[in-house]
Amino acid sequence: MSAPPARREENTEAPPRLPPARGELSRAVLAVLSGRGLPLPDEAAVAAAEAYGEDLQLVLYVLYELHYRGFEGVADTLEWDPELLRVRAAAEEVFLRALRRDAGTGSSDVSTVVAGLLAEPATDDGGSVSHHLRRAGELWQLREYAALRSLYHLKEADPHLWVVPRLRGRAKAAMVAVEFDEFGAGRADAVHAHLFAELMADLGLDARYGGYLDAAPAPALAVVNVMSLLGLHRRLRGALVGHFATVEITSSPGSRRLAAAMRRSGAGPAAARFYEEHVEADAVHEQVVRREVIGGLLAEEPGLAGDVVFGVEATEYLENRLADHLLSCWRAGRTALRDRRR
Numbered sequence: 001m002s003a004p005p006a007r008r009e010e011n012t013e014a015p016p017r018l019p020p021a022r023g024e025l026s027r028a029v030l031a032v033l034s035g036r037g038l039p040l041p042d043e044a045a046v047a048a049a050e051a052y053g054e055d056l057q058l059v060l061y062v063l064y065e066l067h068y069r070g071f072e073g074v075a076d077t078l079e080w081d082p083e084l085l086r087v088r089a090a091a092e093e094v095f096l097r098a099l100r101r102d103a104g105t106g107s108s109d110v111s112t113v114v115a116g117l118l119a120e121p122a123t124d125d126g127g128s129v130s131h132h133l134r135r136a137g138e139l140w141q142l143r144e145y146a147a148l149r150s151l152y153h154l155k156e157a158d159p160h161l162w163v164v165p166r167l168r169g170r171a172k173a174a175m176v177a178v179e180f181d182e183f184g185a186g187r188a189d190a191v192h193a194h195l196f197a198e199l200m201a202d203l204g205l206d207a208r209y210g211g212y213l214d215a216a217p218a219p220a221l222a223v224v225n226v227m228s229l230l231g232l233h234r235r236l237r238g239a240l241v242g243h244f245a246t247v248e249i250t251s252s253p254g255s256r257r258l259a260a261a262m263r264r265s266g267a268g269p270a271a272a273r274f275y276e277e278h279v280e281a282d283a284v285h286e287q288v289v290r291r292e293v294i295g296g297l298l299a300e301e302p303g304l305a306g307d308v309v310f311g312v313e314a315t316e317y318l319e320n321r322l323a324d325h326l327l328s329c330w331r332a333g334r335t336a337l338r339d340r341r342r
Contacts, residue, residue, distance in 0.1 A: 013209065014072065014208070014209070015069045015070050015071050015072045015074075015209070015210075016065075016069070016071055016072065016208065016209055016210030016211065016213060017071065017072050017073075018030055018033060018034055018062070018071050018072070018073070018074065019058065019062070019213045019214045020214060021055075021058070022054040022055050022058045023049075023053075023054065023055025023056075023058075024041070024045070024055065025041050025045065025046060025049055025055045025056060025059050025087075025091075026055050026058040026059050026062070028040050028041050029041075029059050029062060029063065029084070029087060030062065032078075032083075032084065033062065033071065033074045033078060033084075034073065034074070035073075035075075040083050040084070040086075040087050041087060043086075043090045046059075046087060046090035046091050046094060047090060047093075047094060049091070049094060051094050051095050051097070051098030051099075052095075052098065052218055052219070052222060052321070053218055054217070054218045054338075056091055056094060056095065057095075057218040057221040057222050057225060058218075058221065059087065059088075059091050060088065060091050060092070060095060060221070060225045060228075060229070061151075061213070061221045061224065061225055063084060063087070063088040063091075064088075064225060064228035064229075064232070065210070066078060066079040066084075067079060067228070067232065068155055068158060069155075069209060069210075092229055095222075095225065095226075095229065096229065099226070099310075099314045099317065099318075100310070102317060103310070103313045103314045103316070103317035103318075104310050104313055104314070105309070105313060106306070107306070107309050108305040108306035108309055109305075109309065110294065110298065110305050110308050110309055113308075113309050113312050113313070114245065114249070114290060114294065114312070117245070117246060117249040117250055117312065118249060118286075120253050126327075127320070127323060127324070127327070128254075128323065129145065129322075129323045129326055129327065130253075130254040130255075130257040130258050130261070131257060132327060132330070133145065133257065133258060133261040134257035134258070134260045134261045134264070137261050137265065138265070139203075139265045139266075139267065141330050142203065142261060142262065142265055142267060142271075143203050143204070143205060144326075144335065144336050144337055145326065146196075146199060146200055146203055146205060146271075147200075147205055147206075147212040147215060147216075147337070148212065148215070148216050148220040148322075148326075148336070148337070149196075149220075150196065150200060150205070150207075150211065150212055151210065151212065151213065151216055151220065151221070151224050152223070152224045152227070153192070153193060153196035153274075154193050154196060154197060154207075154209050154210070155193060155209070156182060156192040156193045156196065157179055157182035157183060157192065157193075159224075159227035159228050159230075159231040160175075160179065160182075160227070160231060160240065160243075160244050161179060161231075162231035162232060162240070163175065163230075163231060163237050163240045163241065163244070164176060164179070166234050166237040167237070167241075167293075167296075167297065168296075168300050169296055169299075169300060170292050170293075170295065170296025170299065170300075171241070171292065171293050171294075171295075171296030171297040171300065172296075173292070173296075174288050174289070174291075174292030174293045174296060175241075175244075175293050177288060178248065178285045178288055178289065178293070181285065192274075192277070192278075195270070195273060195274045195277060196274055198270035198273070198274070199262075199267075199270050199271045199273070199274040201270065202267055202268030202269070202270040202271040203267055203268070203271055212337075214338070215337040215338055216337075216338065217325060217336070217337070217338050219318070219321045219322040219324075219325045220322055220325075222318050222321065222322070223315075223318045223319060223322055226243065226314055226315065226318055227240075227243060230243055230311060236307065236311075237297075237304070237307075238297065238301070238304030238305075238306075238307025238308045238310075238311065239307045239308065239310050239311035239314065240311060241293060241294060241297055241304075241308055241311060242307065242308040242309060242310060242311020242312040242313075242314075242315070243311040243312070243314070243315045244289065244293070244311075245289045245290065245293065245294055245308070245311075245312065246311070246312050246315040246316060247315070248285045248286050248289045249286045249289065249290070251278050251285075251286075252278065252279050252280075252283040252286060255275040255276070255278035255279045256275070256279045258275040259272045259275035259276045259279065262275065294308060
């Protein structure tokens with residue numbers, strides 16, 4: 001069974017390298033980022049792309065990454081390049097339209113949707129990655145899971161910070177309180193992104209930021225892209241709160257199972273520690289998010305209830321697509337990582 005590449009002795013904090021293209025759209029965008037002045041695709045070409053496909057999701061990922069750490073050799077000034085922003089806006093429209101079609105029910109019943117997040121099923125129906133890994137996951141599957149999740153966890157909580165200036169009162173205060181914990185409560189060695197890098201080291205993985213971008217299939221890119229999409233647009237602040245609530249409310253039980261999976265596999269103490277930290281912290285965060293972040297937001301802006309629901313539904317939809325990909329590959333005995341020879 002193929003496995004993620006082993007850890008490299010390189011600067012884990014350096015900007016990642018640009019990945020190879022996955023289609024015509026990403027080829028054109030990557031050419032511009034690398035300094036080759038090829039023409040960018042027009043809006044019609046972007047609009048014709050598959051919303052959840054490899055090409056469009058890679059375009060979104062690399063253009064969003066300009067707002068995080070950027071890429072090695074890519075000029076910082078390209079972060080706000082008008083032509084690249086035009087392509088990104090067209091790609092976002094394709095992605096957002098598909099999510100509203102496939103995940104959005106149009107409901108504004110926040111209480112019912114949040115109650116659904118709180119309900120842990122009595123038995124696993126076979127669709128849960130954390131249940132699978134706890135019960136029967138092999139070490140190579142745990143390594144693949146960590147490699148793919150590293151695209152978010154090595155910048156954990158960063159996308160959610162964008163919503164803070166867009167909140168007021170209770171919602172803002174509570175959001176900052178939760179984020180303070182995510183960033184180690186003032187201690188660099190307790191920052192959750194740092195803990196995940198230590199988890200990767202225990203698993204013998206490459207802990208460089210963005211090190212597994214080329215290995216990540218479109219479903220793994222999409223779950224990260226939706227955070228950036230919602231975080232970067234003030235008009236989608238309610239949906240970002242819905243996304244944040246979904247992550248925090250569902251994290252504790254899932255993290256308990258993943259910690260058990262790491263211990264069972266003998267992955268190492270740092271691998272288990274990352275998830276053990278989330279069991280306790282997110283059990284507290286869940287209540288703060290429900291009562292203060294969501295409650296505070298809707299007390300100030302009740303018209304955002306439908307957006308909060310959409311954020312929950314879009315998050316669950318994309319997570320389920322990723323889970324389907326992982327489990328279908330693993331049950332067939334094959335890697336869930338991209339075949340980069342294609």
